[in-house]
Amino acid sequence: MSTYEDNNIFAKILRGEIPCDKVYEDDYALAFNDINPQAPVHILVIPKGSYISIDDFGVNAPAEEVAGFYKAVANIVAEKELAGDGFRTIANTGLNGGQEVPHFHVHILGGAALGPMISKAV
Ligand code: AMP
Secondary structure (H helix, E strand, O other): OOOOOOOOHHHHHHOOOOOOOEEEEOOOEEEEEOOOOOOOEEEEEEEOOOOOOHHHHHHHOOHHHHHHHHHHHHHHHHHOOOOOOOEEEEOOOHHHHOOOOOOOOEEEEEOOOOOOOOOOOO
């Protein structure tokens, strides 16, 4: 696995070096609105620790951080009242996954019917 890049844009947001449109924060996660929303609700949730991807996070983060992060996702879903009509979470990973920012993040998309999951790759 490659090394975490300290100067990625989400690391800079975590350090307060660049602003974000914050919607949630606790000890384990920070969440903010995506700068280029793909749905009426498009929130990015990032762990406070330095993890590149969902697999890096799952393998290397302490269980408390993993639990805290997914509790944060659930808290945001509840605060935004997304569960009733449904929503989508996405964790793009690596080259084939189309990941642009190499700090693990979960997209929460909702507020409208989102259509098919992905365009077909085959
Ligand atoms: P991904 O392709 O999964 O790595 O998604 C990265 C996401 O970060 C994209 O949806 C971008 O629109 C979003 N993004 C990039 N820079 C910022 C920023 N400064 N504030 C909020 N969202 C951002």
